[in-house]
Amino acid sequence: MIRVQTEPFDVGAEIGAFCRAGGSSGGSTGGSVGASIGGVATFVGLVRDHRGDTSEDAVPLQALTLEHYPGMTERQLERIEAEARRRWDLRDVLVIHRYGRMEPEEPIVLVCTAAAHRGPALQSCQFLIDWLKTRAPFWKCEETPDGAHWVEARDTDEAATARWEESLP
Amino acid sequence: MKVLYFAWLRDRVGTGEETIERPADVATVGDLMAWLAGRSEGHARAFADPALVRCAVDQDFAGLDAALDGAAEVAFFPPVTGG
Numbered sequence A: 001m002i003r004v005q006t007e008p009f010d011v012g013a014e015i016g017a018f019c020r021a022g023g024s025s026g027g028s029t030g031g032s033v034g035a036s037i038g039g040v041a042t043f044v045g046l047v048r049d050h051r052g053d054t055s056e057d058a059v060p061l062q063a064l065t066l067e068h069y070p071g072m073t074e075r076q077l078e079r080i081e082a083e084a085r086r087r088w089d090l091r092d093v094l095v096i097h098r099y100g101r102m103e104p105e106e107p108i109v110l111v112c113t114a115a116a117h118r119g120p121a122l123q124s125c126q127f128l129i130d131w132l133k134t135r136a137p138f139w140k141c142e143e144t145p146d147g148a149h150w151v152e153a154r155d156t157d158e159a160a161t162a163r164w165e166e167s168l169p
Numbered sequence B: 001m002k003v004l005y006f007a008w009l010r011d012r013v014g015t016g017e018e019t020i021e022r023p024a025d026v027a028t029v030g031d032l033m034a035w036l037a038g039r040s041e042g043h044a045r046a047f048a049d050p051a052l053v054r055c056a057v058d059q060d061f062a063g064l065d066a067a068l069d070g071a072a073e074v075a076f077f078p079p080v081t082g083g
Helices: A011-021 A070-086 A118-135 A155-166 B008-014 B027-038 B040-044
Strands: A002-005 A039-046 A063-068 A090-098 A100-102 A109-114 A139-146 A147-150 B001-007 B018-019 B054-057 B060-064 B073-077
Touching: A002 A070, A011 A039, A011 A109, A039 A118, A070 A090, A070 A118, A070 A139, A070 A155, A090 A118, A109 A118, A118 A139, B001 B008, B008 B040, B027 B040, B027 B054
Parallel strands: A002 A090, B001 B073
Antiparallel strands: A039 A109, A063 A100, A063 A139, A090 A109, A139 A147, B001 B018, B054 B060, B054 B073
């Protein structure tokens, strides 16, 4: 399931509900699908209170505004989910991605995957966030003390996506 | 045809959306970028470095060579930075 929204979400409540739902949206077998899930993997992306990765180049961050391309965003996320389900035997997938203005410590994105065992759950979760970062049309704008700046794409994100082109499970 | 701009391309062009009459000799995404760049100073700044610009035709990523025949909506934006 894909959700694109401005509202903050409760990470614990979402993950709890995902585990309890037990693959209801993704199971192809009937009966008690929930009991067939052996592993749930999750990734939570949060707003940092600074930008830069070392103390020397750290700049305080007051807020982050995410812009997106309504329509294309949902389409791309649905494709990314479909690709994950094609590569791994998944019982359920949840991707929540926010847009609009958010402050440090708020969640931006949540990816949850459910499978029979840990391997497919963990791998597909990383695949989803890696692919999403280079294929879903979102743009971050950082508010810092010296003004607003559009975030530049990082080569390491492209490399993380490219890795999945080579290594099919 | 509808043309959309996102992130700093919108800032530079000065609008997020405009409707254009595509000239007959503007056949590809690359042609359209070159043509749009001549519309105003803001457009020129937005398309000054085409290597920094990404495109979608009818909400699918498209390269410079992509044909515009039948396209209703073309969007220009920087490389994505979500997640």
